[in-house]
Amino acid sequence: MKRCLFLLVVLFYCSSCSRSPEKALSREEKLENVLKNIVPPKISDNILLITDFGAVGDSLHDNKPAFDKAIQACKEQNGGKIVVPAGIYILNGPIHLTSNLCIDLQKGAKLVFGANPADYLPAVLTSWEGTFLYNYSPLIYGYQLENIAITGDGVIDGNGRDNFSKWAENQKESQLLSRKMNKENTPLKDRIFGEGHFLRPQLIQFFECKNVLIEGVTIKNSPFWCVHILKSENVTARKVKFDAFNRNNDGFDPEYSKNVLIEDIDFNNADDNVAIKAGRDHEGRRTAITSENIVIRNCRFKGLHGVVIGSEMSAGVQNVFVENCSFGGYCKRGIYLKSNPDRGGFIRDIYVNNVTFGEVEDCFFITSYYHGEGKGFETDISNVFVDNVRCRRATNAGVVIQGYPSKKVRDIHFSNVKIDSAATGVSLSHAENIVFNDVIIGEEVKVPSHAK
Structure with a gap:
């Protein structure tokens, strides 16, 4: 009897191992699932x-x-x-x-x-x-x-x-x-x-x-x-x-909210065009309602910042899609993710696709130490995917990522990014697994020069 039970367990285990893992959904599939709701x-x-x-x-x-x-x-x-x-x-x-x-x-x-x-x-x-x-x-x-x-x-x-x-x-x-x-x-x-x-x-x-x-x-x-x-x-x-x-x-401030579509908007604001939030500090962590499934598409940004997540985001923000957007004028920062060690929570699964900016101070900026203050509740920032982004000029920096010593910003992916000019191209600190694929900041370097 014991031998039969052992055989059944082995067969079940082998059967489970043979199953192929579920295929991860693409950005397009995730976006489609959000829009259905x-x-x-x-x-x-x-x-x-x-x-x-x-x-x-x-x-x-x-x-x-x-x-x-x-x-x-x-x-x-x-x-x-x-x-x-x-x-x-x-x-x-x-x-x-x-x-x-x-x-x-x-x-x-x-x-x-x-x-x-x-x-x-x-x-x-x-x-x-x-x-x-x-x-x-x-x-x-x-x-x-x-x-x-x-x-x-x-x-x-x-x-x-x-x-x-x-x-x-x-x-x-x-x-x-x-x-x-x-x-x-x-x-x-x-x-x-x-x-x-x-x-x-x-x-x-x-x-x-x-x-x-x-x-x-x-x-x-x-x-x-x-x-x-x-x-x-x-x-x-x-x-x-x-x-x-x-x-x-601010233009739109989704907070503790889900299934939000912001599309075809002409922004002209003295502050953030879209600022995604999820409560502040202790109360945000107690409320624990994530802001999620937010789509921003076909918009024209103009004002202080284009799309911001934070700084009040203690319950967490996830599944945000910025799609097919351009600019109607100057923005200080294009995409801005900001938190500090008072907030806690997380920012994850953020997708920025096919977005264009003109002149900005910083094109893409992530900081876990906003205003250089806070302690005890570091924010987990991870899984950000930036694809097909263009910017004419960044007077300060093209890409800035500032993690925190005890909680690094991680798994940030840049593909097909072109920033024509920037005073500082890339500035990374307390960050890991930052991936660049076809990223050009400044003049593209082509065939190397050779000795004459």
Whole structure:
């Protein structure tokens, strides 16, 4: 009997060994699998004209009551499409969305938000630089919703330049308090900011939302981040245009979010075009919701940085695809991955394919020691694949990789990269298995010279 059992075990083991290992998916196959799970919401056929609810686009009247009434009507009717015709619509307070709602800004329509901070109270649950807290309401706010859309050829103007934007000079005390609460795990109910504090609200925030579309609109003059995609999934952003030059005017900030498509965007931002995040420090590691399956394609970058991952990314970021993008103007850095030893988490499985930049300071930059600070929670950065990237000029460096002594950046692959000129071609420290295949920085060296 024992001999028979032994024989069966041996046969099973040999059978298992003979199976061929599963073939690893290619970048194209991985991308296709991600895109299958991103489907824009169906927009309701129930049309509501905002002017039927008392809205007047004369740049004088307060249209918040009209929007509140129209949104309530959509809620009672289980969905609707609020059409905003041409005109300038002042809103002295935020728009709070509801499920199964589309706001369609027709050509010539412009929403301009009022400048009185008190109009954005009471405080709502939100997040600020990777820490959950109660603060002034984002100007357009969706919380725990499904099937929502903002579409059309109109403009959303945060009117932040002369009010909220100036708060950046006074935010330090509240900023440090939020970080202290993060580190000490202060109960969420006690993290009350708003009045008496200077944390600027986001222009648009989708918080714990599913099935979201933002398409066509122009976004400008935001108080803080422009579009914050927070703990949300199945989000499509398409053909959006940015004209946002205030401090911290990031374009899109996906955080703790998955299945996000950002495509055909014209960026023009004073800060990051796309900044992928996943919470800050202790709270990010406790929340442990990875930002993943994010596709950025067919975009035109212009502003501070093209695509950034971090620095608040403590829950981890993975499966990011930057595809077929070019530039609409200057970027300080093209692709920028940044963390420090306070963050922890990981950045992995990042794919950059067929991307072109003009003049930058640095074309490709990875650092595990952002701002030269932090300890105890090093970030694991690995498996980054850069293929077919072109850059005309890097005034500082072509490729920079800065790992950390106890956690090296590893397994970074460059193929078919051409940078016409760079003050420094390559700078690597605390990095291992960095692979270059057909990489030229500066003039291509061809046939070697010979003695005459």
